[in-house]
Amino acid sequence: MKYLLQLVVLVIPFVAAQQQVWGQCGGNGWTGATTCVSGTTCVYINDWYSQCQPGGSSPTTTTTAGGSPTTTAGGGGSTSTGTLDGTMKANGGRYFGTCSDSGLLSQSSESNLIKAEFGQLTPENSMKWDTVEASQGNFDFQGADVLVDFAQQNGKIVRGHTLVWHSQLPQWVSNINSATTLTSVIQNHISQLVGRYKGKIYAWDVVNEVLDDSGNMRSDVFYNLLGENFIDIAFAAAKAADPDALLCINDYNLDGPGAKIDSLIALVGRLKSRGVPIDCIGSQSHLILGQVGNVASALRRLANTGLKVMITELDIRIPKPVSQSQLNQQQQDYQTVVSACTALSPCIGVTVWGVSDKDSWVDSTFPSYDDPLLWDGNFNKKPAYYGALAGA
Ligand code: 9MR
Numbered sequence: 001m002k003y004l005l006q007l008v009v010l011v012i013p014f015v016a017a018q019q020q021v022w023g024q025c026g027g028n029g030w031t032g033a034t035t036c037v038s039g040t041t042c043v044y045i046n047d048w049y050s051q052c053q054p055g056g057s058s059p060t061t062t063t064t065a066g067g068s069p070t071t072t073a074g075g076g077g078s079t080s081t082g083t084l085d086g087t088m089k090a091n092g093g094r095y096f097g098t099c100s101d102s103g104l105l106s107q108s109s110e111s112n113l114i115k116a117e118f119g120q121l122t123p124e125n126s127m128k129w130d131t132v133e134a135s136q137g138n139f140d141f142q143g144a145d146v147l148v149d150f151a152q153q154n155g156k157i158v159r160g161h162t163l164v165w166h167s168q169l170p171q172w173v174s175n176i177n178s179a180t181t182l183t184s185v186i187q188n189h190i191s192q193l194v195g196r197y198k199g200k201i202y203a204w205d206v207v208n209e210v211l212d213d214s215g216n217m218r219s220d221v222f223y224n225l226l227g228e229n230f231i232d233i234a235f236a237a238a239k240a241a242d243p244d245a246l247l248c249i250n251d252y253n254l255d256g257p258g259a260k261i262d263s264l265i266a267l268v269g270r271l272k273s274r275g276v277p278i279d280c281i282g283s284q285s286h287l288i289l290g291q292v293g294n295v296a297s298a299l300r301r302l303a304n305t306g307l308k309v310m311i312t313e314l315d316i317r318i319p320k321p322v323s324q325s326q327l328n329q330q331q332q333d334y335q336t337v338v339s340a341c342t343a344l345s346p347c348i349g350v351t352v353w354g355v356s357d358k359d360s361w362v363d364s365t366f367p368s369y370d371d372p373l374l375w376d377g378n379f380n381k382k383p384a385y386y387g388a389l390a391g392a
Contacts, residue, residue: 026050047093085119095349102146166220194241203246215259250282256294282312296340315372331387338391
């Protein structure tokens, strides 16, 4: 009997340790299950993340470093030779991603490219507060479901974007005037959204753009009612809803010296000293042609906080009118920025903010700039593509 009990004790943890489909099953620092339930296989995504994916064989990359920049068309999974994501994985286990959403994913020109070239997806808009919870307690996950389903069917990891942000925030949230109400509203929003996709999201941008352009805490309903504590509340809620996702702070203008990066690093220090469960810093990197020289040193400073870092929304916009020499400069700039990440071990991946120049947010926001991405309006690879590939 004694031996039988010992056997049971030995067997039970083993059975319980099998990870479900789409769950994490490995990666640096991972202490959870490393085997997958029957019918799924533990697939290496990068050094920090392996995932249980359906099927018995591994769709990971067999890329040769420095291989010719040919694209493997279509096809599910992430098998690739000389693609952006394949090269990133081969050269250090990082991912190369892009943002998208249901409208773009329904176009084969976009979705085929994503299947072939990218290993990670960020919902450009579909997980933002005004989409997911436009009125209190009424959740709409339609668009987000499309993106997450596409990612799962094609073996892409997902960065969730974003839980608490002053922008694309419905008026009913901005109108709240009680700290207690706002706390429970944040907690409910996060537990619903993060909970729905538990185990399917690699990393969350828990808070986005909490600093203003001078590096002060941004004045919005969250800070005005709760002070800096709204960040602690948001991270705690995200951790409770999905303990295995990486939890990030995300911001722009962290690409060189200045008040903003100083403040961000100081803020991260305070969060860590309060025990906030923060894992990563996302540097958006919305950049301007020719202004990328400080990116590597800035990224190193962010990594010196001890957190993982990632480039989350990369684009490099060109002042109009766009010339061939500017497009060549853009190739250099992409290589500089992507290699700033690949040269740094705590940097775990790069995400560009869109696929084709025709779909970039830059057109409407910066009318005197153009062409910030890797493919032109007809889905032809630009010189910038080869710059990114060389840096990968
Ligand atoms: O690319 C997004 C665009 O489609 C939206 O209209 C815009 C609304 O604010 O948000 C854009 O994405 C932003 C991202 O969510 C946060 N960082 C800045 C990005 C560009 O504005």
